[in-house]
Amino acid sequence: MFFLYTAIAGYAQTKVYATSVTSSDNASAPLTNAYDGNLTTKVDVTAKSNTLVLAGYEGYIELQFSSPLPANTTSYIKITAEDNILQSLVGGSLGNLVAGLLGTVLAGKHEFVVEAKLNNGSAVLSGNSATLGQFATERLRIVQNSAGEYFIRITPDQSYNRIKLTSKVGTALLNLGQTRVLSVYDAYYISGSGLCSEPTYTSYSGTSIVSLTDSNVSNPEYVLTPSTTDFSVINVGLLGVGPSVEQTVYFEGPSNASDIFGVRLSTSASLLSAGIASNVSITASYQGTAVQTKTLAELITLNALTMTGGAITTLYMSPGSAVDRITVRLSSFAGVAQSLNFYGVTKTLSVPGINAYTAICSGSTVSLTATVTTGAQIRWYTVASGGTAIATTNSGVAFITPVLTSNTTYYAEQFNGSCTGIRFAVPVTVVAKPIAGAIAGEQTICLNKQPTSLSSVSADAGSTISYRWESSLDDVSWSVISGETGITYQPPVLLKSTFYRRITMNTQSGISCESLPTSSVKVTTKNCMVYANPMVRQRIKNGT
Known part of the structure; x- marks a missing residue:
């Protein structure tokens, strides 16, 4: 017995594999192939139907983890089986219909049973491939990876440490001496949360579907590739109002609460015009419980997007809580054959x-x-x-x-x-900063007189433009002239020579941007009074 703990590069996750086989029957050697952490090696578990003279038999293998797993821990077991039963069971509630389409049956030929147990106790969760619906629940599904390989996805609501798989032959093969092989590669669970990951597994299902002639999911595994040319197609055909087909993708382990999911979809322009966006729902779930559900129409609005016919559109959703799967459901509406192209889902870091x-x-x-x-x-x-x-x-x-x-x-x-x-x-x-322009009005006036208006030679103009006038006695230190915001300016009565300039302001988006000042103009004042008495002239000249 050994403990295998394999890290997955680039993720904060690890696959933790089963570490031993507790018992088996009619299982090929070496049994270590079922717990070596290598998903290419296997143990064949064989069952055989009876003949008229020889009894038939079943085969089984029971794998054990190194310690009990908490309730609601999901384990995966890679398997292969015969008679197309896994290709059928991946369709969930549509399994019997898929089997019919593939020319097989779920009950009667190759069958298998999976059981999760705690030590030698009774099963805390089990499923029989021959029993309709037992592999169509949130706790027990057959799922597929991007390579088209099949896995049992099992999530008991109680603690467990063993998984038993039994290969059986159904009643349709009785007395024929037929053998059937269930190949078991490895069992594992995921430790930790993944970052920036694509989903690893998928399955599909439907409600109120009676025929798969036009209603199905084609190429479901294509949704797990990052390619823009590979996609699954969710079809509901020309059914009336009510039936639906859905595809679910599963991540290895729960997301972080802050993670964002990008769902990539496309459909035709005619279906968009017909209102298909309101009949597509996207649900983020954790252990089968919905965390967030949005229609395609809602996500288009939230993402401020315009979805055009045939174009791949990525729609982001933020569940705000841990999730481990995303489901895209297409519900039919009367009179229109409907389909939706599903390119995949990406889990990524939140927006800063x-x-x-x-x-x-x-x-x-x-x-x-x-x-x-x-x-x-x-x-x-x-x-x-x-x-x-x-x-x-x-x-x-x-x-x-x-x-x-x-x-x-x-x-x-x-x-x-x-x-x-x-x-x-x-x-x-x-x-933009406005242009300063130019002003005119250089002049000489008598003391205590009002100069003529300072005019605008050139200036920026417009609804966002305003002006500020400033004055100075020395052309160095400037003071704002309160209330003067026009393009021209009328100075007051002056007692001293004064310099003037104009600054243009462009006020947009909540801020005001200023031009450089214009070149200043000077209004010179002089004493224009005439005095006959020389002594008075001298006193005035001396300022006394």
């Missing part, structure tokens, strides 16, 4: 939280800060996909942009060392 910021004036920089709760870093890009990061920051540390002269969009994504999250667009609004 971005600090609030105001627009900036042209020629300035802006400080952008992103925060994450996972301890990941943030990568900054100037493109929505691909490209090279222009900066990498830690959570809460500002990214200072270069000097900007036009509207620019940056994209932030989480990176935790092994995977990346969704890029989040961070648009930066850049408000």
Whole structure:
């Protein structure tokens, strides 16, 4: 007996395999093939029907984990069987209909039983492939991986440490001396949560379906590949209102509460026009309990998308809690043959939280800060996909942009060392600085007189433009003239020579951007009084 603990690269997950065989009968040697952590080696468990003179027999193998697994722990057992029963059972509640389509039956030929047990006690969960519906529950399913291989997915609601598999021959083969082989490769459960992963397994099912002539899921395993040319097709045909077909994808282990799921779908323009988006639902579940359900129409709105006919659209959903599977269901509506292309689901890191910021004036920089709760870093890009990061920051540390002269969009994504999250667009609004223009009105006036108006030679104009006038006695230190915001300015009565200038302001997106000041103009004052007495003239000249 040995304990095998195999890490899966790039994930915070491990497959923990069964460690021994407690008992077996009619099982091929070496039995270690069923618990060696190698999903290419197997043990063949053989059953044989009787003949007129010889009794038949069953075969079984019982695998054991090194310690009891808590209730609601999911285990997977890779198996192969005969007579197309696994190809049928992967269809869940549609299993009998699929079997008929494949020219076989679930009961009567090759059959098998799976039991989860705690030590030598009775089964805490079991299923018989020949009994309709027993492999169509949330706790017991036949699932398929991207390679088309089949697994038993079993989730007892009690603690267990053993899984027993029995190969049997059904009544249709009685007296024929027929043998049937159930091949058992390994049993394992998943420890830890996966990051940025694609689902590993799939199955499908349906409700109120009486024929698979037009209603089925074709190529279900294609949904598990990242290809944009491989996809499963969910069909409900020309059924009336009510029936539905659904496909579920399963992740190895629960997600983190902050994870986001991208569901990739497409359908025809005619079905979109007919309203199919309201008849497609997407459900995120954990151990069979729905955590979040959204219609396709709702997700299109939430993602601010426009779904066009034939185009693959990725719709993101944030359940806000741990999930381990995503189900896409297509419900029929009368009069229209309906189908939906399902390309897959990706689990990824959440979108970073971005600090609030105001627009900036042209020629300035802006400080952008992103925060994450996972301890990941943030990568900054100037493109929505691909490209090279222009900066990498830690959570809460500002990214200072270069000097900007036009509207620019940056994209932030989480990176935790092994995977990346969704890029989040961070648009930066850049408000143009207005042109200063020019003013005129240089003049000389007598003391205690009002000058003529200072005119505008040239200026920026528009609904967002305003002006500020300033004055100075030395052309160095300037003071704002309160209330003067027009394009021209009428100075008051002056007692001293004064300089004037105008600044143009462009107010948009909550900020005001200023031009450079105009060149100043000077209004010179002089004493225009005439005095006959020389002594008075001298006293005035001396300021006394």
